[in-house]
Amino acid sequence: MKAFDLVIAKDAAHAVTLLAEHGPSARVLAGGTDLLxxxxxxxxxxxxxxxxxxAAELKGIELTDQGLRIGALVTHTELMRFPLIRDLFPALVDAAHSIGAVQTRNLGTLGGNLVTCVPSMDSGPTLVALDALVTxxxxxxxxxxxxxxxxAGPRKSMLEPEDLLLDIVIPKENLGKPADFQKFGLRKGQALALVNAAASLWVDWERxxxxxxxxALGAVAPTVIRARAAEAYLEGRAITPEALAEAGRIAVAEARPISDFRASADYRRDLIAVLTRRALANAYARATAKRDGEKQ
Ligand SMILES: Cc1cc2nc3c(=O)[nH]c(=O)nc-3n(C[C@H](O)[C@H](O)[C@H](O)COP(=O)(O)OP(=O)(O)OC[C@H]3O[C@@H](n4cnc5c(N)ncnc54)[C@H](O)[C@@H]3O)c2cc1C
Structure with missing residues (x-):
């Protein structure tokens, strides 16, 4: 590795000042699992x-007036262990747990994962399915x-060179929204997703x-995408096995998977249908369990 100067920011404002000073010749280091x-x-x-x-402002997980705020520097392990996340969003725990191995999860941060904008990133789909915002x-x-x-594209975010990702916010109207994350890789652990998928839904139990x-789908397009036509198909519809399978088929048509050394585009299309259906079915099962728990 060639030599570089290491500069340490004491807080977010200091980091922004330093980034503006050094311009595009500077790179941000969080956990370093991608950058190094x-x-x-x-x-x-x-x-x-x-x-x-x-930078303390980039740390911590807390409830605010806007919703659940997760600092960009929160590691995958912290996310998995945080009681509020485990309680409200088990799908986020599953997504974090699917990333690399223990060492990678201990160092790698949520913000770092999102900023890489790798289409197969595992943090993106569940957060997109929960309508998360980034600050x-x-x-x-x-x-x-x-x-x-x-x-913005493969390995390209909307950040300007002097910008910092501060936090991720799940809006308060989605606190506890039933969701599920599915990943299919060539191995159970330490493997990038051939396809990953997340779904969230509410249920109107009266109707x-x-x-x-x-x-939301990953590794099937230049960025994590939403399957909006499949969402529109399900809106207001009874949740039956047939409807969930049809939503999976519609999602396939919205994706643009490629063939590469890991899998063919056709194989990925099959995975999209299956993982979408499973994610929706599991989100519905979580909604049902929540309702039954509330009744008792
Ligand atoms: C062995 C191994 C296995 C892995 N397995 C997986 C996997 O299964 N799934 C998966 O999704 N990923 C995987 N990864 C990728 C990686 O671990 C994650 O993307 C990780 O979350 C990156 O976070 P980090 O803090 O280490 O980022 P860093 O490496 O520090 O930074 C990554 C990029 O983001 C920028 N950056 C970081 N934080 C900020 C910020 N707050 N504001 C602005 N820019 C920022 C950096 O400049 C850099 O360009 C793996 C990596 C390794 C080495």
Whole structure:
């Protein structure tokens, strides 16, 4: 690895100032599980690597007026262990648990995973299915946008070079929304997703129909995508095995999978149908269990 200067930011504002000072020649370092691998093989290394791991504003998980706020520096292990996440969003725990091995999860951060904008990232789909927002801080102040709009392309986010991802917010209307995450890789552990899928839904129990379904897919397009036609098909519809299978088939038509050394596009299309159906069925099972728990 070629030499670079390591600069340590004491807080988020300091990090933004340093990024503005050094411009595109600086790279942000969070857990380093992606960045250091990249730098080892990169022909050009940044002049400056900016360590943000001491920025307190990027840490912690808390309920706010807006919803559940997860700091960008929260690691996958912290996410898996946090009681509120385990209680409200078991699908997020499953997604975090599917990432790499213990060492990777101990160091790797949620923010780092999202900023890489790798189409097969495992954190993206569940958060997109929960309508998560991201907060970005830069020289012009703070701004928020839906996570689904944050992904600009493969390995390209909406961050400007001097921006920092501050946190991820699951809006309060979605607190406890039943959701599920599915991943299919070539091995059970330490494998990138050939396809991953997440679904969330509410159920109107009076009419026994699906409300506000969300389906998000990874590794089947240049970015994590929402299967909006499948969502529209399910909205207001009775949740039957046939309807869930049909939603899976519609989702296939919305994806643009490629063939590569891991799998063919056709194989990925089959996976999309199966994983979408399973994610929806499991989200519905969680909704049912929650209702039955509340009745007791
Ligand atoms: C062995 C191994 C297995 C893995 N398995 C998986 C897997 O199964 N699934 C999966 O999804 N990923 C996997 N990964 C990828 C990686 O672990 C995750 O993407 C991780 O969450 C990245 O977080 P980090 O903190 O280490 O990011 P870093 O490496 O520190 O940074 C990653 C990128 O994000 C930028 N960045 C980080 N934080 C911020 C911020 N707050 N604001 C602005 N820019 C920022 C950095 O500049 C860099 O470009 C694996 C990695 C390894 C090494």
């Amino acid at each position: 691998v990249e730098l080892k093989s990169a022909s050009r290394v940044p002049r400056v690597v900016l360590d943000i791991s001491r 970005i801080t830069g020289p012009g102040g703070r701004r928020q946008l839906p996570l689904s709009d944050f992904f 026994d129909v699906c409300v506000a379904p969300r389906i």
